[in-house]
Amino acid sequence: MKKVFISMTLVVAGAMCMSFVSDITGIWKGTVKVPSGEDVEITYHLKAQGEKLTGVITAATGDEIDIQEGQIKGNDFSFKLDFGSNNVLQAKGKLYNDSIVVKSQIKSYTLQNTFRRVTESK
Template identity: 45%
Template sequence: MKRKIFVAALLVCCVTVAFAAFADLTGKWKGTLKFGDNEIELNYTFKVDGENLTGSIGTGQGEFPITEGKIKGNDFTFSLDFNGNKIPNVGKYYGDSTIITQDFNGNKSKIKLTRIP
């Protein structure tokens, strides 16, 4: 009987820790996209709901919604529709920073994001 209670308590703790890892990505982030001699400041807003990721990306050209967002552990993916072009993004969450790799028409770029306090 004690073993069953211990196992049940352990499972509850593991689920709580896993959910907390997802929830930590929620919030505001900033980064800079560099290509050639150009730099674009980006502001991301992420919201995690279970394994779904939503939010938006703000640039000097406006706000763009995140679509098709998924999160699993510390890895996440989403798409961005920019002027009719679908841009897939793959990211890894590291606590107070993330690294996102974008693929825009075959050109891959990495963006390091830091949390905005």
């Protein structure tokens, strides 16, 4: 009986840790300096579905682009954004408690930015 209790406790504790660690679902905002030197506000609308990451990225201008090939492994995630004309951004990131850090590359240009979780106002 003691072994069963310990096993169940470990399973529940592990599941709780995973739910806290990989809760990337939500809205994240930050500012990105684009190659032209401008600062652009970006909003990530992310959703975790197991190890799959989906969502949309929105610029302050209202332009949206869907995340492609999104993957999650623990606190690490990756995705692609296809801007057309052979312009594909490759992104890798890490989830922290209240922020995500995204390192992305498009052609020879590399960016690293931090985005903060925001709550939706109703």
